[in-house]
Amino acid sequence: MSNQIEALFTTALGLQPPWHVAKVELNTGKRRIDFEVEHTGKRAACPACGMEHQLIHDRVRRSWRHLDFFQFEAWLHAEIPRVQCTGCGKTTQLPVPWAREGSGFTLLFEALGLSLCRELPVRQAANQMRVAPKRLWRRVRHYVEVARARDDMSGVRYVGIDETSVKRGHEYITVVHDLEAKRLLFATPGRDHTTLQAFAQELRAHGGDPQGVEHACIDMSAAYAKGIAQALPGAQISYDRFHVVALANAAMDEVRREEMRSSAAAVRDAAGTHSKKTLRQLLWGMRKNPVSWTRAQFEAMHWLQRSNLKSARAWRLKQALRLVYREAGASNSEEIAHGALTKWMSWARRSRLEPFKRLAATLKAHLAGVVRGMLDGRSNAYVEAMNGLLQQTKTAARGFRKVENFIAIAYLRMSKLEHLPKNPLLPAIARDYGRYRHVCC
Incomplete structure (x- = not known):
């Protein structure tokens, strides 16, 4: 029976040889379940240069927080092999298939955290997941940065530009939205003309053309008008x-x-x-x-x-x-x-x-x-609505300690990023719940 349970969890965790679950310990008093994962191989490819069949030098113990198993907090533990390569001369730790290097969370746990942060204040999401908020903030910033690096802005033609406050006083960020795709393209501290020069650089980095922007909708800010003239020379200005x-x-x-x-x-x-x-x-x-x-x-x-x-x-x-x-x-x-x-x-x-x-x-x-x-039918009504949503989020979260956090959560919620981890709790197959409405109604 024990071998069957370990095989079941090996399959549930998506592990492939030479990785497998060797031991499962359930502690009902502490409401915790621990999985011991083993690497059974004696040789492996070097992670640094890729040379095959290198000897395993030693093993380092690591632990990761995983998705809860029913009402139990789940942890993965493993002795991670380090490969001593005869080719490049380096001793390198093997990557594990369930977590990023250096992370104390599994990939699925991080994906759930991002999904919660899209809907809840980060502090509230952290409380539900029983982790420190700053650890969740680090994951938000990491995955947003990775997803934005692959973001495509080649079709941007119509933009709305506005400012929104970050903290009390006179601390603002400039936000640039795509008025056609209804998504946030860029956010940066400040509200002077240099912010639009930074946007033009970001647009080029993601396959866009600043000279291809045809329309910019702004308030009557002289700084933004100057920035558009310098950074987006082909854009006609309209005042919302x-x-x-x-x-x-x-x-x-x-x-x-x-x-x-x-x-x-x-x-x-x-x-x-x-x-x-x-x-x-x-x-x-x-x-x-x-x-x-x-x-x-x-x-x-x-x-x-x-x-x-x-x-x-x-x-x-x-x-x-x-x-x-x-x-x-x-x-x-x-x-x-x-x-x-x-x-x-x-x-x-x-x-x-x-x-x-x-x-x-x-x-x-x-x-x-x-x-x-x-x-022009386009306006900054969408931009104003998103600014209002950001202000509500800021109030619910009782402020953001860093401007970088504010900008990261703005990208997460409003940029429609396509390369973020998917919510692991979503059903694998879409279901038509309307078929069963007569059962419960």
Whole structure:
């Protein structure tokens, strides 16, 4: 029976001669199972130069953590042969088929760790696997680096570029996404023009052509515009609708705050007996789309439009800019988009609202890119969504001690890397669970 059990585990571990399981020890008290693996050969090929039939010099004992066996923690132990080669003169340890050199985990255990880190904060994944988080971080960085070395970027034509914060303060990374493939291409510390030069170098290293990038969607960052001109000379710049409307929202908020500070008493008097409630509803009603207003916000905004407050003009300007984008998208005409935006900028300049006058000047300085962003169906909405997901991940993980860790987890989750280890718990054959729905329902 003992030989049958050892043969069973030899097959389950995928071992081939001369490797085999020689002994299995189960400790139910410690909830642990240990497998002793043996190499039965007396000669082997030299791992350094490949010369065949070299004598085994000695053996070194090693241990590896493996996937749990039912509820038991599983470990592999082996005396690893070292080959003394007569050809190259080196004494080299044989590689084992179940683990990377220098790793204390088996390949399957590392693959499970990567799969968990794709869905969970690394600390939480480490707790489930009962390992130190820093050991899991090392595996994430290693496998991401290996997979990215084989990544193909030859088809990149349309990119979205943005920044996202790493830690509190002013520590940022620049992220570059492929807007067609919907995946992260590149991330690096900083947010100046040199980050795009680094992206161009990375693109070349992975089979891409910086001059072949046709379109770059960015916010109104002068640093990114400069970097695109230097590193991606063939790319046309468009300014994303999300950022332009965000600038209008910021201008509207500035008008509202200034008006509340400078003439708070007059605003409260105009709001009437329910002034505090009305002003609170205005705060959110001015920022939301009308279709999303609550009844209280609808009443507050109705009152605002009948007032003579500057905030009412600011809100109308912001809504009018949204309509400009809608008209431009519907017409798909550069002439109509240019004309509608020019009329809006003229209104903003005559509005006697300083924040909107500044916004009009900003849009005029970037007019071609703004119009292009109106007509182009591509936007940084995907990039913004991914940045939001990264921020949620960072919060759940209670921060990242190293920027390299932040970037590694970004690649793992968002780069759609094809050369990562597969989850060992996935079924070998896809099953149609719908066939059995009637059994449990």
